[in-house]
Amino acid sequence: MVESTPHYVVDSIVFGSPNGSEVRVMLPKESYEAKGLLSGYALPRVQFDYMLFKRATEMVLEAGGSVIQGFSVNDVAVEVEDGEQRIVGVSGKAGGARSEEPELSFSAPLTVGAGGYNCPVSRKITEVHDEPHRDDEHFCGGYREYWENVEGLGDSEGPIEIHFIDEVLPGYFWLFPVKEGVVNVGCGMLISEQRKQRGKKKSLKQIQRWVIEEHPGFKKRFANATLVPKSEKGWQLPFGSPRKKAPSYQPRRVAMAGAMAVGDAASLVDPFSGEGIGNALLTAKMTSRHFDKEMHSGGFPEDGAVAYMEEMWDELGSELTNSKTLQSLMKWKRVTNWFIKKASKKEEIGKMMSEMIASKEAQKALWNPWFMFKTLILP
Numbered sequence: 001m002v003e004s005t006p007h008y009v010v011d012s013i014v015f016g017s018p019n020g021s022e023v024r025v026m027l028p029k030e031s032y033e034a035k036g037l038l039s040g041y042a043l044p045r046v047q048f049d050y051m052l053f054k055r056a057t058e059m060v061l062e063a064g065g066s067v068i069q070g071f072s073v074n075d076v077a078v079e080v081e082d083g084e085q086r087i088v089g090v091s092g093k094a095g096g097a098r099s100e101e102p103e104l105s106f107s108a109p110l111t112v113g114a115g116g117y118n119c120p121v122s123r124k125i126t127e128v129h130d131e132p133h134r135d136d137e138h139f140c141g142g143y144r145e146y147w148e149n150v151e152g153l154g155d156s157e158g159p160i161e162i163h164f165i166d167e168v169l170p171g172y173f174w175l176f177p178v179k180e181g182v183v184n185v186g187c188g189m190l191i192s193e194q195r196k197q198r199g200k201k202k203s204l205k206q207i208q209r210w211v212i213e214e215h216p217g218f219k220k221r222f223a224n225a226t227l228v229p230k231s232e233k234g235w236q237l238p239f240g241s242p243r244k245k246a247p248s249y250q251p252r253r254v255a256m257a258g259a260m261a262v263g264d265a266a267s268l269v270d271p272f273s274g275e276g277i278g279n280a281l282l283t284a285k286m287t288s289r290h291f292d293k294e295m296h297s298g299g300f301p302e303d304g305a306v307a308y309m310e311e312m313w314d315e316l317g318s319e320l321t322n323s324k325t326l327q328s329l330m331k332w333k334r335v336t337n338w339f340i341k342k343a344s345k346k347e348e349i350g351k352m353m354s355e356m357i358a359s360k361e362a363q364k365a366l367w368n369p370w371f372m373f374k375t376l377i378l379p
């Protein structure tokens, strides 16, 4: 489906440092092709969401289920049985919380919370356990616009770009082409860091405007570019980085009797790359393994919820922890300058970064101290 709609084929990633050095890391085409995949796709979000929703709807209907579009969940029902709290369903309205439509309630042995960073089901799970839902140290603000005619990014295949530039640090500025001639341009920064900068720096939108209009390296590339009207959008990204004093599970409690949360509702966005779609799909798949329609017909049990949270962190914990370490390192301007300069000069580092993007084994190798020392420090 993706290939039959307009998209951009990603063959590499360009990393830029505060002092202007750049390194282009090619994606390992062969590793992907061996798995029958193309190296990478970028496409407009509205297009991706349409395809995902269309296919999901078809599958639900084929399995005898129903789909309601435009329904807003306003409340999550909890019952207490033998001293144990259990989520038993949701209620809400078609057409949004303030619509004139009648309130409808649904009950089920299992409710899956997939409502993104502010999902009412995932909020209920943390509220019932008196644990924090939002944590500004691990929530990131994101802002994006679509631009046409950005210099150097007009083709239908090529790099995506990530720039660690002074004005956006400790976040980054990105240029992701989404189809021929159109580029998703954005920046992101941890909410806690944005707070610290308040007074000194501006909003993400203002920072982005400055980069596009004033930054010596970028203003040239945007000289003939035009903003796609009404494409400005801001969001929050709930990162999956490990919490320092997590009261129960990592990255936070995301399941209980009667409910499991997935994707952004489970706070699983990669804290270095900002990607969350992969982990959303992966955890959605996981819930279907933990829920047994027959065995759990009377209600999804607490021990099932615990098993889900443990499997999730076993599967994703090390990758998310590594990404957090990288995110913290990139805060230090001199480290970023040094690393990117080194990578641009030493072929082995470029190769290592490229393999890291494709394989978990290579990611583990990077954290081997001897490998690190050999590759980064030795001439």
Ligand SMILES: Cc1cc2nc3c(=O)[nH]c(=O)nc-3n(C[C@H](O)[C@H](O)[C@H](O)COP(=O)(O)OP(=O)(O)OC[C@H]3O[C@@H](n4cnc5c(N)ncnc54)[C@H](O)[C@@H]3O)c2cc1C
Binding pocket: 071, 072, 073, 074, 114, 115, 116, 117, 118, 119, 120, 142, 143, 144, 186, 234, 235, 236, 237, 262, 263, 264, 265, 269, 274, 275, 276, 277, 278, 280
């Ligand atoms: C600027 C930006 C750029 C990004 N770029 C990338 C990228 O390049 N690659 C990548 O992998 N990830 C990227 N991400 C992260 C990615 O968008 C998310 O991780 C992903 O969308 C999570 O999917 P989800 O289904 O869990 O949540 P969402 O996509 O947020 O979907 C949640 C859905 O629930 C609905 N909803 C919310 N509340 C209610 C309610 N009360 N009742 C009913 N429905 C409700 C919402 O309307 C929405 O449709 C980016 C994020 C941002 C902000």
